[in-house]
Amino acid sequence: MVFRVTAFDVAQRAGVTQPTVSRALNGSPKVSDETRAKVLQAAQDLGYVINQNATRLRRGETMTLAVVLIGRAGESATETNPFYFSLLGSVAAAAAAKGYNLLVSFQGSPENFFGQYDDARQADGMIVIGTTQNPEAWAYFRGLDRPEKAWVCWGAPDDDLRWVRSENEGGGRIAARYLLEAGRKHPVFIGARASQQRQFGERYAGFAEELQKSDITPPAIDVDESLSREEQGVEAVRALLQSGQPFDAIFAACDLTALGVLRALSEAGISVPERVSVIGFDGIRAGNYSSPPLTTIEPDFEQAGDLLVQNVLNRIAGEPLTQRRVPVQLVKRGS
Template sequence: MSSEPSETKATRVTSFDVAERAGVNQSTVSRALAGSPQVTPATRERVLAVARELGYTVDQRASGLRTGRTDTVAVVILQGPEDKAPSGNPFYFELLGSICEAASARGLETLVSLQSEDGRLSGDYVKRGQADGTIVIGSARHSSAWTYFQQLQRSTGNLAFWGSPFDDARWVRSDNHGGGRIATSHLLDRGYRKIAFVGPLGTGPGQFAERFAGYREALAERGAQPIEASIYPDGDRKSQGYHAARDMIERDGSIDAFFAASDRLAFGVLDYLKEIGRDVPEDVGIVGFDGMSAGTISSPPLTTVAPDLAKAAEALLRMAIDGETSVTQRVNVKLIERASVRPA
């Protein structure tokens, strides 16, 4: 008579198993794995060695229930129709990368959600026990989405914004005004005299308006006048930059420089100038804003004003995770010189 081998069900290793093997009690295991200073280094090392040997991992859900923390930050990226792949905004994802890096250094996981105004907006990750704080990234053109998140921010302290058009909110921004001055002064210093601004201002208060204010101020100090496009068609930023440059050049062919309020706008300007045979930087100079890595492979490589994304990420995490009381913060910007402006 033959018998079939019985199936054995693998049992999950628990902290009690680790405690028994390490010769300590279960509470010591929990404190050791949490990095508590109440546990001596020797005991911690012994517990960690046993945990590795047994293949024990902490049940994060159970740990979260005990501590009230998830060790997770949620990041919401707002997207309009013009931001969706393949024409999405690369700057958002460069900032996201900096946030992920800063979160990892803190031992935090990052939960990412792409949301659009025509979809279901959601930001109550803390209330649902999915995150300890939430960061929202977007631009002023996502107006209805920002209204939703501004209302949500009034009821929760663990929500921080990048790109919010509202001043009465907890946000982190670039030094947009200072960046506008830096870009415009750089073009003036390199001998350009008729400098046009590229960036729609019709979306109301926001980062473009602040950059325009710095541009206008720098021009006024040198006795120069601002030049703006008359229309910006719907669509992605690159297309808007192309049409804005065409509009202004057709009205005034003597324009010899552009300050674009974003790198994506600047890429559109570059496309138009190439189409009409204008040499960059000899005939026309261009400075963008955002410091996108894509600017290193444009033709020519784009001179740009870059915010300190590492500092921005740290500031956003302090607001969202630590509940830092400061409601607003600016991060420094710097000029990155490439090849779209004449050398000194």
Template sequence: MPEKRPENRIVRVTSFDVAEAAGVSQSTVSRALAGDTSISEPTRKRVTEAALRLNYQVDENAARLRRGRTGTLALVMICRHGQDRKDLNPFYFALLGSTCAAAAARGYEVLVAFQDSPANFWGRYQERRKADGMIVIGTSENTEAWDYFGTLGEGTNWVCWGAPSDDFPWVRSDNHAGAMLATRHMLVHGYRNIVCLGSETSPQRQFKERYDGYADAMRDAGLEPFLQRIERGQPREEQGRLAAAALVESGRPFDGIFGVSDEIALGALKELASRGYRIPEDVGVVGFDGVRAGAWSAPPLTTVESDFEVAGSLLVDRLIATIGGEAPSPRRVPVRLVVRGSTRP
């Protein structure tokens, strides 16, 4: 009969093993490694040397729970109902990455969840001791999701990006200033009949703020703003394509397009190019968000870009402050204009 081989197992060294090697109690090991000042220096040194010799790793989860903290932040990504995750706005993946990096820099782990329907809405991370607080980002079009998170009640530590309500603890781009920056850039470069592709009634509050910034810049220049409305329920790029097609077919003169998101602007750029418009000679196009796809369009898209690193840091710092008992307050993320080939030099 073949000899049965022992299974390969990872043998975990415990604080009791360290205590035995150092000749002290298990509680002394815990206090010494936690920096308790009541432990003498010779004892601390003996415990530390034993821990290093045995390759002992402190159970951070257990230590955090003893302190009443998990050391974890939940990050909920709200999607459209039934949306394939690969079709999410690239902006949100960039924001997710910067937020995770900011959390890690502050000693937190991040638990990520994608949610799109009542069957998977979940925000009770604190009650289940899964996380100390929650960052919610994603589309405002999923009103059911935001209604759910809005009912979690007092005591929930959370902050959000993309919320449809100013009553939520939000962080946002400086949308109004960014839209004015984009519009003034086009005006300075000779575009006069600039049309905004967007919506003033969308649940996406940033779209209204961006339209208002565009409209204010146009009026400051003595020009009348014009909004070509996007169709709800379509992917953003398709919204831009359809809005550009409707604008062309309306016969209204235009020589500039400001899309309230990069995807909308990219859809418009492709539609106009397919109809023979020269970009940027005949029509200038500017977007908003700073997604990477804009750098590779033909021509590359001029855009207003949020500072993703600052955005992630503000979300995490705002949440940590809330966990610490501070009242939540709104925050704006600075933006900058990235000039590429879709506007005149």
């Protein structure tokens, strides 16, 4: 067994009692500068590191947030969407800035999440990030609006959940203006608009609203939500081609779908962006490597992380959610 230095050891060396060490190190005002200096010196000499478990037991808080990543049924979130990695990185940065640790889970049934993290006091709050393509996972969080439960989610299939989301309508409008400026006359939306994915509906709404100003009513190809996002793009393009309706631009509900769209168009011999413009939503890295590189609407990842963390901290403090919309911007690439 390895020898560990406790606050008691520090106290002995500094010639004070152990609680004084605690107060000195925690910056309590009720300790003289002289004593504090002695304690700090002793702590440094001995290489003292606080035992977080003792603090947590005593204080009843963990300074830890749990992040639960939900992929499609039977699939890890890593396979479902690389977007989540960016989001996770941003959440990690925001949590670290606030002094919080991050516990992540890619596994387990949602029913157990609270037992494992919240009830067992492993985390003070919980951030849920996942695909709406896993409705069973979300079912649990629906109606879990009890005040003592501190959680916030990204996206969310329902408006009444505690979500943080992109400025989807604004993003849709940006996409519309971009396509109009590129001289497109027949834009089409592809995405699971009618599904549980509220964000997609919002994206379409902004898109349609903006185009309406130019007297264009963009058709929307609703897709089969049981397919992967990418396959959705492929299938939608096939359906679109078969329908025979004219189109010269596609706004895909998300980047993975847009990549599927690019593939399907390429296979059909339709050149992008010459004959058809394609724009996605999310700003995933793979969009850089497609041919042509994917133009997209990208949320401000840093703010996304900040808002998720800030809002869950609000919940922990018993306060309501504050800002919940993440601004987006157009990233022009080649499509």
